[in-house]
Amino acid sequence: METHVDSSKVYEVCKKVFHDWSWASNASCCMKGTRIIIGWDANVVDVMILDQSDQVIHTQIMFKVDKKSFFCSFIYADNNYKNRRILWQNLYGHHSFIWDKPWGLMGDFNAATFLEDSLSGSSSTNIASREFKECLEKVEVFDVNCYGLHFTWTNRRDKGDAVYKKIDRILGNVHLIDAFPAAAAYFHPYRISDHTPCFLLLPNVARDRPKPFKFVNLLAEKDGFLDEVKQVWSKEVDGFRMFQVVNKLRMLKTPLRKLFYKLGNLHGKVVSARKALDDCQISKDADPLNNELNVQHGQLLQEYKDDVHDKSSYLQQKSKVEWLSLGDTNSKYFHNIVKAKNHKSRIFAIRDVNGILHKGGMVPKALVDHFSMFFGSVGEVSMQPAPDLFRKVLSDEKAMFMARDITDEEIKGAMFAIAGNKAPGPDGFTSVFFKKILGCSG
Known part of the structure; x- marks a missing residue:
């Protein structure tokens, strides 16, 4: 919560809001009033304060129901871009501490990232925006899939000098999206304030059905692929030709899934092959005239190249990054591309024709109901079109x-x-x- 409550009145104010909640603030770090106040229901979550300054409070939050936890940083950045550099350095250090754990950042960053985040002002990015964007790239976070208002701050002037900006953000790393795939940010209308209230929603989504089948192009290069196809295609299926094709394709899904499963962990195979190749080259360096080591080195080198090719081919198809070259071993980057694209493509909320908002697990039902109105209705259709139709x-x-x-x-x-x-x-x-x-x- 962004506030300027006097430090001596923080406890009194908080108890008037939710008297049975737990509260924390950075009042001890602020020169003029309390900048950040955090409140939580101790019956639902446990919150541990890890570190704080006048611009950020770092916490770890654990849900008591399913024991899931993530790190969350609540931010109220300084108005001066020079003072914000202290915040960026703080986030760099916290990123080193977080490393591969789920991490979310939310609050007022007092800086826009892209040109479309500001409705007025210069058509080029300033030093504050460049430094903020550089910070986001270094700590490897991106905007959580969001809906609601785009501009989060306004100077509340209705004439020609009105200013609208997006300076409040909810960010997360790829590990947060892994832990909470349905995470979404909602920016509520600002009403009487100059800032939009922002919410990070973490629905507990349980996968109640298996993932839909998707053919992995890599299988077409593997031994046994054509044998599986021929075996299924040789089976007799009664019905029209198109019906036979569809049923045979459906029967192929199970053996193809098993064939892909036999390939094992593509990432793990690359790591194992790389280590075996390194060990062989070390032994070869100590005994360069050993013919057995030379033969073994050739085999291990080919296995390593094949494993790298398999992994890169699979990532290329999954992320649909056309400019991925198969020799690029920067796999972490492309793993992040895959996860970020999947998260951005998720539809968290949708409004139907009646104006009713459907969120989370109700979105698929709303889509099915919408198209059922057109394709599932029964009516009389004339096979003779009107003369003036065409x-x-x-x-x-x-x-x-x-x-x-x-x-x-x-x-x-x-x-x-x-x-x-x-x-x-x-x-x-x-x-x-x-x-x-x-x-x-x-």
Whole structure:
């Protein structure tokens, strides 16, 4: 909470808000009034104060229900960008302490990050924004998926000199998104204040069904892939041709999942292969004329290259980063890209045609109900369109060309023209799957 309550009155004010809550503040670090006050329900969470200054309070929060915990930093940055440099240095040090733990940052940073975060002012970023953005990159955090208002502060002037900025943010690292996949930030209307209240929502999402099938392009290169396809394709399925294809594709999902499972931990295999190669090269350096070590080194080097290729290929497909080169071993960066993209694509809240807001687990139901209104309704449909419905029609020659028989070569050409990393169809199979079986069948 951003406040300027006198330190001698903090306890009195807090008890008037929620008398049975626990409270903490950074009053002892502030020269003019208390800048940050934190309150929590001790029946729901345990909060440990780790460190504090006049601009930030670092905490660790643990939920008593499921024992999940994360680190959270509550921030009220100074108005002067020079004084904010002390805060940025503080966050650098705390980042070293956090390392690979879930970490969230929320509050008033008093600095915009991007040009679109300010409705008025200069069209170029200033030194304050550049330093803030540099800090976010160093501590490896990004905006949590959010909804609500974009501009979080206004000077509350309605004439031509009105200013709107986004200086309040809720940030998190990739480990926070791992621990709380459905995390979302909500920026409430500011009403009588000049700041928008911001909320970090951490729904407890339990996965009640398995993930949908997605074909891993890497499998097309592995031994046993075509054998699994031929085995399923040789089975007899009664029905129309399209029905047979759909059912055989459905039957293929289980053996393909097992085939991918046999590949093991792709990341772990790279680490193990790298260590084995390092050990072999150390032994080879001590005994360079040992022929067995030379043969072993060649095998280990090839295994390492294959494992790196497998891991990079899988990450490339999962993150859809087209400019990923297979020789790039900066895997941590691409792991973060994958997690950030997945988090940003999550729809946390949606408003239906009646203006009702659906959040969290109710979003899928709202989407299904919306489209059921159009595709699930029953009504009388005339097969004879009105004469004035189509004012422009194709010539008979073009119409016959569009209705011509499609050749196998055209189907194969269309499939081979689709990029392998494009999003799979509703059945989860990518174009690489069809390219492989079509290419082998001729």
